[in-house]
Amino acid sequence: MSIDLSVALGPLVLKNPVLVASGTFGYGLEYAELMDVSALGAVIVKTITPRPRPGNPAPRIWETSGGMLNSIGLANVGVDAFIAEKLPQVRQLGTAIIVNIAGATVEEYWEVVEKLDPHSGFDAYEINVSCPNVKDEGMAFGASCPVTAQIVSGIRKRTNRPIIPKLTPNVTSVAEVARACADAGADALSLINTLVGMAVDVRTRKPRIATVTGGYSGPPIKPIALAKLHEVRKAVSLPLIGIGGISTADDALEFIITGASAVEVGTANYVQPDSAIQIISGLRKYCETHGLSRMQDLVGTLDTGAR
Ligand SMILES: Cc1cc2nc3c(=O)[nH]c(=O)nc-3n(C[C@H](O)[C@H](O)[C@H](O)COP(=O)(O)O)c2cc1C
Structure with a gap:
C-alpha cells in the first residue's frame, strides 16, 4: 500500500510530518554525518538573533528524572554569520x-x-516568542497578546514566507495568544516551548542551573503539551505543530490525533x-496497520465521545 505522509502547514508543504525542534539539532549540519537528514519533514535551525550571542554562563544543562533543564540563552552565530556561513x-x-x-525587542525580530x-x-x-523582552522586565514576549501580535504583524509586512509563531506554555491562556497570532497573519502555530523549571543541589544549596531557573523539556512535559494543543485546536483553525x-x-x-498536522522532536535527539x-x-x-493511505486524514480525529 502506498502511503502519503505529506502534510500542508498552510502554504508550506512538507514530505512528512516529523520535524526537528529548534535548539536541539544545531544548524542541521552537525547531524548530517550521523543520519540521513534529507528524510526529515523539515529541519528547524537554532534560534537566530540580530547579533551573535555567547549564551548564558555554565552550568546550563541539568538532567532531571525523566527530562532536562536548559538555560542555553540562545547562543548562536547571529544573522549575518548565519547568512554568510x-x-x-x-x-x-x-x-x-x-x-x-x-530578538530582545520587537524591532529586533523585524531586523x-x-x-x-x-x-x-x-x-x-x-518565531520564538518565549524569550524575555528586555523592555518589559524580562517577561516573555509570548506572554502578552498585543506584543506577540505586534511582532507577527510586523513580520507579515516584511515577508511572503510562511510564519509560524512558537507559543510558550508559561501563560494563563495559550488560546488567547494563539488567537492574537491568527489575527496578526500567522500561517501556522507550533507549541510548546519549554516550561519554566528549577533544580537544587542540596549539598551546596546552589541551583543546578547558573541562571537559577531554566526551560524544562523531555518526556514528562508531553501531557501538558497535549493539553495545550487541545486547547489551541479548539480556539483557532490554523494548522498546528505539536512539540513536547x-x-x-x-x-x-x-x-x-489531538490535532497536530506535524510534530517536532526535541530532547529525544540527545x-x-x-x-x-x-x-x-x-x-x-x-x-x-490501520489502512490509512494519507497521514493527513488522521489529524484531529480524537474521539472524545462516550466510552
Ligand atoms: C538544549 C535545548 C535548547 C533549546 N533551544 C531552543 C531555541 O534556541 N529556540 C527555541 O525556539 N526552542 C528551543 N528549545 C525548545 C525546544 O525546541 C522544544 O520546544 C522543547 O524542548 C520541548 O520539546 P521536547 O520536550 O521534545 O524537547 C530548546 C530546548 C533544549 C532542550
Whole structure:
C-alpha cells in the first residue's frame, strides 16, 4: 500500500510530518554525518538573533528524572554569520528548512527578517516568542497578546514566507495568544516551548542551573503539551505543530490525533540522534496497520465521545 505522509502547514508543504525542534539539532549540519537528514519533514535551525550571542554562563544543562533543564540563552552565530556561513550549507540538506528567529525587542525580530528574507535556501520562519523582552522586565514576549501580535504583524509586512509563531506554555491562556497570532497573519502555530523549571543541589544549596531557573523539556512535559494543543485546536483553525516530550511514533500519533498536522522532536535527539527518522518509519507502519493511505486524514480525529 502506498502511503502519503505529506502534510500542508498552510502554504508550506512538507514530505512528512516529523520535524526537528529548534535548539536541539544545531544548524542541521552537525547531524548530517550521523543520519540521513534529507528524510526529515523539515529541519528547524537554532534560534537566530540580530547579533551573535555567547549564551548564558555554565552550568546550563541539568538532567532531571525523566527530562532536562536548559538555560542555553540562545547562543548562536547571529544573522549575518548565519547568512554568510551556515545558509549555503543548510540549503544543501535536501529537505525543508525553517529558520527560528528571536530578538530582545520587537524591532529586533523585524531586523532579522529584513536581513534574511532576500536570501534563498529556507522555506519558513518559526518565531520564538518565549524569550524575555528586555523592555518589559524580562517577561516573555509570548506572554502578552498585543506584543506577540505586534511582532507577527510586523513580520507579515516584511515577508511572503510562511510564519509560524512558537507559543510558550508559561501563560494563563495559550488560546488567547494563539488567537492574537491568527489575527496578526500567522500561517501556522507550533507549541510548546519549554516550561519554566528549577533544580537544587542540596549539598551546596546552589541551583543546578547558573541562571537559577531554566526551560524544562523531555518526556514528562508531553501531557501538558497535549493539553495545550487541545486547547489551541479548539480556539483557532490554523494548522498546528505539536512539540513536547515526543520520542516515539506513538508519542507523535497522540499529537496528530489531538490535532497536530506535524510534530517536532526535541530532547529525544540527545538520547537517540535518529529518533525522528525512527518516528517517520513508525508512522508509516501505523498507517499500513490501520489502512490509512494519507497521514493527513488522521489529524484531529480524537474521539472524545462516550466510552
Ligand atoms: C538544549 C535545548 C535548547 C533549546 N533551544 C531552543 C531555541 O534556541 N529556540 C527555541 O525556539 N526552542 C528551543 N528549545 C525548545 C525546544 O525546541 C522544544 O520546544 C522543547 O524542548 C520541548 O520539546 P521536547 O520536550 O521534545 O524537547 C530548546 C530546548 C533544549 C532542550
